[in-house]
Amino acid sequence: MRRFLPLIFFLYCYVGWSQQVTVLDGDTREPIPNVAVFNPDKTIISVTDFDGNFDFATFLKVDRLTLRHLSYETKKVTRLQIVKNGYKIYLQMRPERLDEVVMSVSKWEQQKKEVPNKIVSIDAQTIALNTPQTSADLLQSSGKVFVQKSQLGGGSPMIRGFATNRLVLSVDGVRMNNAIFRGGNLQNVISIDPFNIRNTEIIFGPGSVIYGSDAIGGVMNFYTKQPTLSQKETTEFSGNANYRFSSANMENTVHADVNIGKEKWASLTSFSYNSFQDLTMGSHGPDSYLRNNFVMTRNGEDVLVPNNNPRKQVPTGYDQRNFMQKFLFRPHVNWDLNLGIHYSETSDYSRYDRLIRPSRDGLGLRSAEWYYGPQKWFMGNMQLKKKGNGKLYDGLKLTAAYQFFEESRSNRDFGGSILNTTKEKVDALNLNLDFENKKIGNFKLYYGGEFIFNNVGSTGLDTNIATGERASAASRYPDGATWKSLAGYLNGEYKAKPNFIIMSGLRYSHVWIDALFDRTFYAFPFENADVSTGALTGSLGFSWFPRQNLQITFNGSTGFRAPNVDDIGKIFDSEPGSVVVPNPDLESEYAYNLELGIQKNFGDKLVLKGATFYTYLVDALVRRDFTFNGVSQIEYGGELSNVQAIQNAAKAYVYGFEFGLDAYLTDHWSLASNFTITEGIEEEEDGTDSPARHAPPTFGDFHVKWKRERISTDFFLNYNGEVANDDLAISEQSKDYIYAKDENGDPFSPSWYTLNFRSQYAIANNLNATLSLENITNQRYRTYSSGIVAPGSNLILGIGYHF
CATH class of the missing domain: 2.60.40.1120 (Carboxypeptidase-like, regulatory domain)
Incomplete structure (x- = not known):
C-alpha cells in the first residue's frame, strides 16, 4: 500500500x-x-x-x-x-484606479480617463464601509453631492445648483423620472435599496444627449447587483446576510440575498427590511431647532403636549421593505438576457417640516396631521444584450421596462375635522434601443432611440375624522393625463492622438402632454392642455494628456427640461398664503453649460483634481405670481391665498468650483478631501435677481484612512458653510421656522461641522463587522433647506456574512 x-x-x-x-x-x-x-x-x-x-x-x-x-x-x-x-x-481594490471603467456617458463601457465629463463612482467596497441607511445617504457620503431632507423618509440631491426634476435618476439604465416629478424636494431615491447597489455613477452637468429631458444638473445612475453564473457543471449557491443598527433613530435593518448559479442561467433574490424610530438631534446648537411640543389627538380633540425629550423629533419614524428578483440567461457567449423585478414600499411617514410650522397667530402649531402615505415603486425590466458580428454594430442593447409609482399626501389643520388626502399613481413604459460600433478605426460610435409613455392617475378625498363621512375632493393633478417622449441620439468618441480624445453627441427629443381638467371643484378658464414641444441638444468635449501624469478636460453641452404634468396641471398649497394653479401654456427650458477640469498625479502618491463650471438656464420653469379667472387671490383650504403658477418667467446662471485631493502616504495610510463652492442667481423678467433656491452652501470633507488586509478605518470631518439671510432664496426666507435667527432676528442657515469615524473588520473570509460613530461632538445642525434636524451622536453597528 x-x-x-x-x-x-x-x-x-x-x-x-x-x-x-x-x-x-x-x-x-x-x-x-x-x-x-x-x-x-x-x-x-x-x-x-x-x-x-x-x-x-x-x-x-x-x-x-x-x-x-x-x-x-x-x-x-x-x-x-x-x-x-x-x-x-x-x-482588494486599489484606492486610485487609473483604468476605471464607466458606463453612464454612453451606456457602454468606456475608460473614465477618456471621458471629458466629470464622473464620480461609488463602488460596492465604499458602500460596504459607509453602511448608509438609504441611497440618499449613500450619495451624501460621497462628499460631492449635497442632500436636503424635509423628513426622515427623504433625501433630495442637489448637484451644481440644480435639484429634483432637473436631475435624472436611473436604475439599471431605466430612468425613474416620471410625469409628476416636481420642482419641490423629492424622496424617490430612497426606493433604491443600498444593499443591492454594486456601483453608482454620478454625471455632473447636462446629460441630455443620452438621457433626454430633466438631465440639466446631472445624472445619478444606480447599477444593481447581477446574478452570477456557475463556472462548473454543478449548481452553485452563494449569498449574503446583513444586520445594521444605528442609535440616533434606533434603526434595525436586516438584509439577505441568495444567488443560484447554473452554467447558462442564474437567479438572484434579495430582501431588506428597515425599521426607523424617531430621530434624535444633537446637544450643541440653536435652541430654535428643539421640538418642545407636538400635537396629539385625545378623544377627538387636538391638544398641544410638551415633549419630554425636546431633542427627539416626534414623529419621524417609519418602516420600509425592498425586494429584488433577477434572472440571467446566457445561451451563448455573445447573448445575455436579463430580467429584473424591483419593489419598494414604505409605511406612512410624517412630513416633519410641515408639522413644525407655527399657527397663524404664532401661539401653537398649524397642522395636526401632515403625512405621506406609503411610497410604492415597482419596476419590471428586460434587457437583451448582443455582442459582436453585427454589420452596423459591435454591441446591441434592447431594454423594455414597466414602472408603477404610488404616493399620497394627507393633511389636517389643528382643530380641524377634515382630513384632506390626494393620491397619485403613475404607470410608466420605457423602451430603449442602444448600439455600440467600434469598427471605424480610432472612432467609436454610440447611437440609439428611446420611447417613454406615462399615464397619471390622481384622486382627492376629504374625510371627517369625527363622523367618518367621506366626500370627493379636488385631485392634485388632472386624472388620466399622459406624458410621452420620442427621441434619437448619436454620440461619438474619436482618438485623434493617443493622448487626445474628442467626444461629441447630438439628440433630438419630442414631448407630448395631454390633460383634461375637471371643473367640478374649480372653474378653470380652460378645459384641457395639449402640449407638443421638441428639443435639440448637443455636447462637445475633449480629454487631453499633455503629459502622462497630467489630464485636462473640457466639455460644452446643452440640456433641456420639457414641462411635465406637475408643471402644467398641479393644484398645491405651495407655502403658507399661496396656492399654485395650472398653466397649460408652457415651453421647455434650456441650459447651456461649460466645464473645465484638471487632474495632476504626482508619482502615484498625490492626486489633485479641480473643475470649474458655468451653466446658463433660459426660459426657466419657475413658480411666480399669476392670475386665476382674472383675480390674483382665491380662497384655498379656508385661507385667502395669493395665486401662483409655474411659468417660463426667469433666467438663471449657476457657477462654481470643485476640488479634490487623494494622497497615498504609505501602503496603509491615505488622505482624501473634497470641497465644493456653488453660486446661483435667478434673473426675473423685470431685471431684478435673487439667490437660486437649489444652490447649496459651500461644503466639503476631509478623510484620514488606514487600511490593512483585514481592517479599514476612516476618520473624517464634514463641513457646511453659512448661508446668510441675504443669500437665501425668497422662497426660503418665508420658511423662517426651519432656520436659525441671526443677530437681526432674520432667518439664516448657520455653518456646521461634524467629526466622524468608520471602521470595517474582516473577522474571517466570509464574515465582517462594521463600527461607526457619526457626529462625535454631538452637534445640533440642519443642513441647508432641510426641515428635519440632522442626527446627533450616532453609533452604527453592522455585521455581514457571505456564503
Whole structure:
C-alpha cells in the first residue's frame, strides 16, 4: 500500500489543480477579468477570462502565485491557500484606479480617463464601509453631492445648483423620472435599496444627449447587483446576510440575498427590511431647532403636549421593505438576457417640516396631521444584450421596462375635522434601443432611440375624522393625463492622438402632454392642455494628456427640461398664503453649460483634481405670481391665498468650483478631501435677481484612512458653510421656522461641522463587522433647506456574512 501512496498523492494533486480558479472582488464578490497570474519567475502563465477564471493545470510545480491587476492590490497565494478557500481568490481594490471603467456617458463601457465629463463612482467596497441607511445617504457620503431632507423618509440631491426634476435618476439604465416629478424636494431615491447597489455613477452637468429631458444638473445612475453564473457543471449557491443598527433613530435593518448559479442561467433574490424610530438631534446648537411640543389627538380633540425629550423629533419614524428578483440567461457567449423585478414600499411617514410650522397667530402649531402615505415603486425590466458580428454594430442593447409609482399626501389643520388626502399613481413604459460600433478605426460610435409613455392617475378625498363621512375632493393633478417622449441620439468618441480624445453627441427629443381638467371643484378658464414641444441638444468635449501624469478636460453641452404634468396641471398649497394653479401654456427650458477640469498625479502618491463650471438656464420653469379667472387671490383650504403658477418667467446662471485631493502616504495610510463652492442667481423678467433656491452652501470633507488586509478605518470631518439671510432664496426666507435667527432676528442657515469615524473588520473570509460613530461632538445642525434636524451622536453597528 505504501508503494501506491505517492501515486495517490500525485493523482489527488493533479485532479485538484486541474480545476478552475475564480478570482473575485473581495467586497462585491463579483468576478474580475484580465487578472495576470505570474509564476515565481515573473512570467505570465495565465490571464483570467470574462468570468474571472483561470486554469489550475499549468501550476502543478508552482509553490506560490502572484496575481496582478491595475485596479487591485497585488496578491500572492500558495496552492494550499487556494484549495482551502474553495478555489477562489479575493482581491482588494486599489484606492486610485487609473483604468476605471464607466458606463453612464454612453451606456457602454468606456475608460473614465477618456471621458471629458466629470464622473464620480461609488463602488460596492465604499458602500460596504459607509453602511448608509438609504441611497440618499449613500450619495451624501460621497462628499460631492449635497442632500436636503424635509423628513426622515427623504433625501433630495442637489448637484451644481440644480435639484429634483432637473436631475435624472436611473436604475439599471431605466430612468425613474416620471410625469409628476416636481420642482419641490423629492424622496424617490430612497426606493433604491443600498444593499443591492454594486456601483453608482454620478454625471455632473447636462446629460441630455443620452438621457433626454430633466438631465440639466446631472445624472445619478444606480447599477444593481447581477446574478452570477456557475463556472462548473454543478449548481452553485452563494449569498449574503446583513444586520445594521444605528442609535440616533434606533434603526434595525436586516438584509439577505441568495444567488443560484447554473452554467447558462442564474437567479438572484434579495430582501431588506428597515425599521426607523424617531430621530434624535444633537446637544450643541440653536435652541430654535428643539421640538418642545407636538400635537396629539385625545378623544377627538387636538391638544398641544410638551415633549419630554425636546431633542427627539416626534414623529419621524417609519418602516420600509425592498425586494429584488433577477434572472440571467446566457445561451451563448455573445447573448445575455436579463430580467429584473424591483419593489419598494414604505409605511406612512410624517412630513416633519410641515408639522413644525407655527399657527397663524404664532401661539401653537398649524397642522395636526401632515403625512405621506406609503411610497410604492415597482419596476419590471428586460434587457437583451448582443455582442459582436453585427454589420452596423459591435454591441446591441434592447431594454423594455414597466414602472408603477404610488404616493399620497394627507393633511389636517389643528382643530380641524377634515382630513384632506390626494393620491397619485403613475404607470410608466420605457423602451430603449442602444448600439455600440467600434469598427471605424480610432472612432467609436454610440447611437440609439428611446420611447417613454406615462399615464397619471390622481384622486382627492376629504374625510371627517369625527363622523367618518367621506366626500370627493379636488385631485392634485388632472386624472388620466399622459406624458410621452420620442427621441434619437448619436454620440461619438474619436482618438485623434493617443493622448487626445474628442467626444461629441447630438439628440433630438419630442414631448407630448395631454390633460383634461375637471371643473367640478374649480372653474378653470380652460378645459384641457395639449402640449407638443421638441428639443435639440448637443455636447462637445475633449480629454487631453499633455503629459502622462497630467489630464485636462473640457466639455460644452446643452440640456433641456420639457414641462411635465406637475408643471402644467398641479393644484398645491405651495407655502403658507399661496396656492399654485395650472398653466397649460408652457415651453421647455434650456441650459447651456461649460466645464473645465484638471487632474495632476504626482508619482502615484498625490492626486489633485479641480473643475470649474458655468451653466446658463433660459426660459426657466419657475413658480411666480399669476392670475386665476382674472383675480390674483382665491380662497384655498379656508385661507385667502395669493395665486401662483409655474411659468417660463426667469433666467438663471449657476457657477462654481470643485476640488479634490487623494494622497497615498504609505501602503496603509491615505488622505482624501473634497470641497465644493456653488453660486446661483435667478434673473426675473423685470431685471431684478435673487439667490437660486437649489444652490447649496459651500461644503466639503476631509478623510484620514488606514487600511490593512483585514481592517479599514476612516476618520473624517464634514463641513457646511453659512448661508446668510441675504443669500437665501425668497422662497426660503418665508420658511423662517426651519432656520436659525441671526443677530437681526432674520432667518439664516448657520455653518456646521461634524467629526466622524468608520471602521470595517474582516473577522474571517466570509464574515465582517462594521463600527461607526457619526457626529462625535454631538452637534445640533440642519443642513441647508432641510426641515428635519440632522442626527446627533450616532453609533452604527453592522455585521455581514457571505456564503
